[in-house]
Amino acid sequence: MEKLRSYEEINAKIKKGDAVVMTAEEFVQYTKDHGVSVAARDVDVVTTGTFGAMCSSGAFLNFGHADPPIKMLHCWLNDVPAYRGLAAVDAYIGATAMSEKKGLEYGGGHVIEDFVRHRSIELRADAYGTDCYPRKHIETTITIDDLNQAILLNPRNAYEHYNAATNGSDRAIYTYMGTLLPRYGNVTYSGAGELSPLYKDKNFETIGLGTRIFLGGGVGYVIGEGTQHFPQQQFGTVMVRGDLKQMAADYLRGATFHRYGTTLYVGLGAPVPIINERVAESAAIPDDQITTNILDYGVPSRSRPAIRKASYKELKSGTVTINDEEVRTSPLSSFKHAREISRTLKSWIEEKRFLLTRPAELIPDSREFRPLEVRKT
Amino acid sequence: MKLRLVYTHEHTSRPVLANTIMKTGVLINILEAQMTPESGHLIVDVPVDNQKLREVVEAFKAEGVKVQEIVATLTFDLANCISCGACVSPCPTNAIIQKPDWTIEFDEKKCIRCRVCVDACPVRVITCS
Numbered sequence: 001m002e003k004l005r006s007y008e009e010i011n012a013k014i015k016k017g018d019a020v021v022m023t024a025e026e027f028v029q030y031t032k033d034h035g036v037s038v039a040a041r042d043v044d045v046v047t048t049g050t051f052g053a054m055c056s057s058g059a060f061l062n063f064g065h066a067d068p069p070i071k072m073l074h075c076w077l078n079d080v081p082a083y084r085g086l087a088a089v090d091a092y093i094g095a096t097a098m099s100e101k102k103g104l105e106y107g108g109g110h111v112i113e114d115f116v117r118h119r120s121i122e123l124r125a126d127a128y129g130t131d132c133y134p135r136k137h138i139e140t141t142i143t144i145d146d147l148n149q150a151i152l153l154n155p156r157n158a159y160e161h162y163n164a165a166t167n168g169s170d171r172a173i174y175t176y177m178g179t180l181l182p183r184y185g186n187v188t189y190s191g192a193g194e195l196s197p198l199y200k201d202k203n204f205e206t207i208g209l210g211t212r213i214f215l216g217g218g219v220g221y222v223i224g225e226g227t228q229h230f231p232q233q234q235f236g237t238v239m240v241r242g243d244l245k246q247m248a249a250d251y252l253r254g255a256t257f258h259r260y261g262t263t264l265y266v267g268l269g270a271p272v273p274i275i276n277e278r279v280a281e282s283a284a285i286p287d288d289q290i291t292t293n294i295l296d297y298g299v300p301s302r303s304r305p306a307i308r309k310a311s312y313k314e315l316k317s318g319t320v321t322i323n324d325e326e327v328r329t330s331p332l333s334s335f336k337h338a339r340e341i342s343r344t345l346k347s348w349i350e351e352k353r354f355l356l357t358r359p360a361e362l363i364p365d366s367r368e369f370r371p372l373e374v375r376k377t
Numbered sequence: 378m379k380l381r382l383v384y385t386h387e388h389t390s391r392p393v394l395a396n397t398i399m400k401t402g403v404l405i406n407i408l409e410a411q412m413t414p415e416s417g418h419l420i421v422d423v424p425v426d427n428q429k430l431r432e433v434v435e436a437f438k439a440e441g442v443k444v445q446e447i448v449a450t451l452t453f454d455l456a457n458c459i460s461c462g463a464c465v466s467p468c469p470t471n472a473i474i475q476k477p478d479w480t481i482e483f484d485e486k487k488c489i490r491c492r493v494c495v496d497a498c499p500v501r502v503i504t505c506s
Contacts (some may be wrong), residue, residue: 051459053499105501123427172493179467179497186466253459255499265459265499330465332499336479338458 001276007358010044010273013347014356019044020280021349023342024195024272024283031284041281043347045356048200049214049269049341050192052333053255055176056156056265058094058225061111062148063123065089066140071124071133077111079122082224088133092153095254095264107262110254111377112152115144117217119311123238150244152252156226158200160236161292164189164315164329166307169298174259178332180297183232184307184322187294187329192338193287193312197270198236200283208271208359214269214345218246222270222359230369238363240268250289251341265334270351272354288313291347294320302371378430379408379450383443384417391472394419397436399433399494404427408489420447420490450488451495453481454502464494 015018020043022030027046031039061082071088074081079101082091085268096106114121122140129136144150165177166187178188192197201207211222220242229237251267273281292315293306310320316335321327346353398405425431437444442448450483460479472487473494476502 052461087503173497178463178499179493182469185469188463215474234493253500256501257499258496263499265461328471330462330467330475331479332461332463334459334461334479339479345498 001278002275003198004040004276005044006275007273007356009354012354013044017350018350019349020348021045023339024200025339025342028194028286029228030287031280035120036102038276038277039284040277043274043280046200046272046274047254047342047345047349048192048197048340049195049267049270049345050158050196050197050333051251051265051267051337051341052192053176053257053263054154054157054266054318055096055263057112057152057154058268060094060149060151060153061091061093063091063142064146064148065088066135066138068129069182070125070135070138071130072138075123075125077121077123078106078114078283080106080108080111082108096261099264102124104259104261105314106256107256109262112264113249113252114149115254116247117243118143118145127153139339144185151241152220152244152247153241154266155215155239155244156228156237157195157240157266158226158238158270159191160196160202160231160234161193161290161312162189163278164292165312166327167281167298168293168296168307173298174257174351175297176260176263177259177297179258182298182323183328186323187315187320187327188332189292189312189315189330191292191312192333192335193290193316194285195338195342196290197268197333198238199234199285199290200270200272201279202234202236202282202285203235203278204363206275206359207270208362210357210359211270212354212357213240213271214267214341214348215240215242215247216244216267217248218242219354222363224361225367226361228369229363229367231365231367233369235369236363245309253339261351267337269340269345270356271345271354271356286313287311287316289302294322312363334343338353363369378423378426380423380434380437381423381445382417382419382437383445384419385416388441388473391440392423393437393440393442394441396398397433399431400436401433403433403435420452422489447471449506450485451483452504452506453483454504455481457500457502459500461499462498464497467493467497469493
């Protein structure tokens with residue numbers, strides 16, 4: 001594959017203000033008008049975006065030491081337990097951890113949003129006490145400004161695409177895919193379609209450890225493949241990190257899925273450098289060529305039956321046909337915000353505020369996807 | 378127009394709603410009903426305007442029922458809405474739609490107060506009055 005441009009050449013153009021940057025939606029249209037070859041030569045960078053519920057998200061926090069100091073055994077932030085199997089005052093607050101007082105209505109995702117909003121958060125911890133860390137209990141309030149580090153580190157974000165959901169059972173069900181009415185009453189779907197960061201470089205030629213991205217309104221990095229990365233079926237994922245202190249609540253929102261639990265809506269956008277025509281072809285894939293399965297979540301099994309296939313174009317139209325009936329569809333991830341993210345990233349690049357990075361290691365284009373076998377002893 | 382009807386126990390034995398429908402010819406739809414030994418509360422949809430609506434209201438009043446117009450059914454805090462769409466397809470009457478820019482639009486007239494959207498909203502910006 002003929003190389004069209006290097007990272008160094010792209011960054012030199014960005015610094016001069018000469019780089020040609022398009023959002024993925026603009027690039028899809030430009031390719032339809034001019035063909036992939038011309039588009040690949042004309043455009044340096046394509047920007048993407050997604051804003052969806054991403055349960056595998058959380059933040060590492062360092063509280064600093066109190067006097068006398070404590071080696072926290074258990075720790076809560078606004079009554080939400082944080083993971084404490086780390087050094088004395090390091091903790092990880094996960095998006096799906098739930099308040100011991102408010103339950104599903106408030107969780108780790110909400111704590112993260114409250115940190116980003118600079119709201120006061122109650123910190124409580126207990127300990128068994130050691131000679132070097134004698135304190136056994138602490139209760140105080142903190143804000144993000146008090147923390148030494150607040151690092152968003154999400155093990156799995158930005159699914160390349162995702163299943164759509166419906167419900168063939170006789171009762172309404174409440175899932176991480178939202179509320180699903182009985183007897184195929186509606187269809188919900190997730191993923192950003194033609195704006196999806198990973199679908200726009202689906203052969204993973206430009207994305208990997210060290211790729212600088214838009215994350216939660218600030219700058220972050222891809223730090224490798226995400227958990228459950230399964231690129232052969234277009235279920236690629238990335239692990240990302242970024243400084244929570246730079247982020248904004250417009251792009252990080254705590255959320256509750258009714259009778260399911262809490263999560264975090266994460267805004268993420270990646271730049272796709274058009275280094276060759278194959279990357280351009282991928283970046284040019286339109287919604288009607290990105291298909292997904294509509295699965296029956298009414299079947300409580302790992303292997304949910306696929307009712308039919310549908311493209312993101314069909315899903316975005318607002319209805320699909322199931323068993324000769326028109327069924328309403330609606331997304332769970334925000335296309336409005338996804339579009340805003342792709343436009344913001346474009347403007348950052350055009351304003352010379354964001355340079356591209358060459359990944360130290362690309363994410364793999366193939367991975368085994370194993371189920372958990374239940375072995376009875 | 379949606380009306381809240383408050384019955385006291387003196388009226389609960391009479392077919393107030395049926396009488397009003399027969400008298401006015403308006404196809405009134407019950408959205409919510411709560412009956413206790415002391416009183417009854419009904420929320421009904423009256424799919425007419427102006428003169429005909431006044432006729433319906435007067436007919437209810439003639440039956441001795443207290444009538445209140447319901448101005449707001451649901452409140453959408455759109456400033457905090459993330460425009461995700463989680464409330465849209467679960468709505469059984471298409472009262473909630475997404476505009477071409479994906480922002481949410483709520484049509485009060487179609488709402489039947491089932492509240493499915495209140496629970497479906499992941500960021501809790503829909504409240505029921």
